[in-house]
Amino acid sequence: MRFIFAGTTEFGIPTLEKLIADGHELLFVITQPDKPFGRKQELNAAPIKKWAQANNVRVLQPDKISELHDDIALPKPDVLLVAAYGQIIPKEILDLPRHGSINIHGSVLPKYRGASPIQAAILHGDTKTGITLLQMDEKMDHGPILATKDLDIAPEETFQQLYRRLSELSAEICSQILPQFLTGQIQGEPQEHSAATFTKLLRKEDARIDWTGSAVNILNQVRALNPEPGTWTTLDGKVVKILEVKILPGIKIELPGKLFQTPEGLAAKASDASLILQSVQPAGGNVMTGAQWANGIRNLSVKHFI
RNA sequence: CGCGGGGUAGAGAAAUGGCAUCUCGCAAGGCUCAUAACCUUGAGAUUGGCGGUUCGAAUCCGCCCCCCGCAA
Numbered sequence: 360m361r362f363i364f365a366g367t368t369e370f371g372i373p374t375l376e377k378l379i380a381d382g383h384e385l386l387f388v389i390t391q392p393d394k395p396f397g398r399k400q401e402l403n404a405a406p407i408k409k410w411a412q413a414n415n416v417r418v419l420q421p422d423k424i425s426e427l428h429d430d431i432a433l434p435k436p437d438v439l440l441v442a443a444y445g446q447i448i449p450k451e452i453l454d455l456p457r458h459g460s461i462n463i464h465g466s467v468l469p470k471y472r473g474a475s476p477i478q479a480a481i482l483h484g485d486t487k488t489g490i491t492l493l494q495m496d497e498k499m500d501h502g503p504i505l506a507t508k509d510l511d512i513a514p515e516e517t518f519q520q521l522y523r524r525l526s527e528l529s530a531e532i533c534s535q536i537l538p539q540f541l542t543g544q545i546q547g548e549p550q551e552h553s554a555a556t557f558t559k560l561l562r563k564e565d566a567r568i569d570w571t572g573s574a575v576n577i578l579n580q581v582r583a584l585n586p587e588p589g590t591w592t593t594l595d596g597k598v599v600k601i602l603e604v605k606i607l608p609g610i611k612i613e614l615p616g617k618l619f620q621t622p623e624g625l626a627a628k629a630s631d632a633s634l635i636l637q638s639v640q641p642a643g644g645n646v647m648t649g650a651q652w653a654n655g656i657r658n659l660s661v662k663h664f665i
Numbered sequence: 666c667g668c669g670g671g672g673u674a675g676a677g678a679a680a681u682g683g684c685a686u687c688u689c690g691c692a693a694g695g696c697u698c699a700u701a702a703c704c705u706u707g708a709g710a711u712u713g714g715c716g717g718u719u720c721g722a723a724u725c726c727g728c729c730c731c732c733c734g735c736a737a
Binding site: 394395563591597598600620621622623624640641642643644645646647648650651652653654655656657659 | 669670671676677678679687688689690700701732733734735737
């Protein structure tokens with residue numbers, strides 16, 4: 360198989376490595392242009408670009424992928440494989456390769472179409488998710504399904520852990536399914552569109568903790584949204600990131616967001632239970648345990664998150 | 666020159682020109698049926714670095730190094 364890969368995040372790396380190990384030919388990689396990043400507007404290359412450079416693979420970084428019409432058409436690739444590219448790809452481009460374009464999606468479609476399927480699964484407290492391999496059409500995550508693979512979500516699993524496991528599962532499914540698709544042994548099955556659900560792009564406000572919510576919801580939010588965009592709340596008007604929490608059953612205090620000491624460390628009250636703050640980061644400060652943070656807070660007993 | 670917070674004992678924080686303090690941890694001892702308890706004592710600091718102002722600088726001024734939040 361001769362293929363082109365389009366992707367930006369590290370999600371696609373295990374898949375690329377697996378496909379190359381299987382003997383498939385990677386023609387080149389398409390990724391987003393380098394963008395100013397960080398406090399000093401430093402230019403930072405996307406993870407896929409770094410990987411490609413380290414492996415002597417050609418990298419193209421168009422502002423719009425349609426600029427690459429000829430680059431994609433001329434080498435007559437078998438497929439264009441897309442994973443977390445971050446741009447809408449027009450149909451003219453999708454149809455260029457002999458067998459069209461294939462997308463790897465981090466959920467079992469038609470559930471969680473859109474930008475943040477992995478976060479959505481954790482956020483909703485799902486116990487199962489998976490990977491879908493689908494043929495791309497003009498609508499987002501809408502095309503015929505070639506294959507899916509399920510994966511159980513562990514109760515305490517974080518976004519990063521799940522993300523990594525799903526990226527490895529992607530490598531498996533591509534290695535197994537793509538060759539069969541090219542030889543016609545597998546054909547796409549249309550999705551059940553009436554069952555489709557969608558995930559929105561996560562915004563900063565989605566990551567703010569509502570202390571009047573249930574402890575389980577807050578736990579899921581913390582698991583799903585770290586490190587990006589980073590779950591947060593405020594104390595005395597200053598932002599505090601909440602990186603890791605554990606549920607502490609029982610209600611002792613009425614005010615939501617109220618801070619108090621426990622044998623296991625600093626905790627804060629939610630509506631139906633409390634959360635032990637295992638790892639926090641005040642604005643301007645380093646990551647620390649809740650207990651360490653508490654050592655420096657004056658009048659802790661009258662403080663509460665808002 | 667994108668906006669902003671910060672560097673003080675092993676950790677987290679006070680102290681805005683005058684003996685460097687508090688909480689946690691650590692060490693020794695005491696009290697308790699018991700402890701995330703309490704009491705006593707102790708060790709641990711060149712206050713990021715260099716220079717300047719001053720009788721006196723963590724504190725004021727200048728330069729440099731480093732860490733981080735926002736934004737992108």
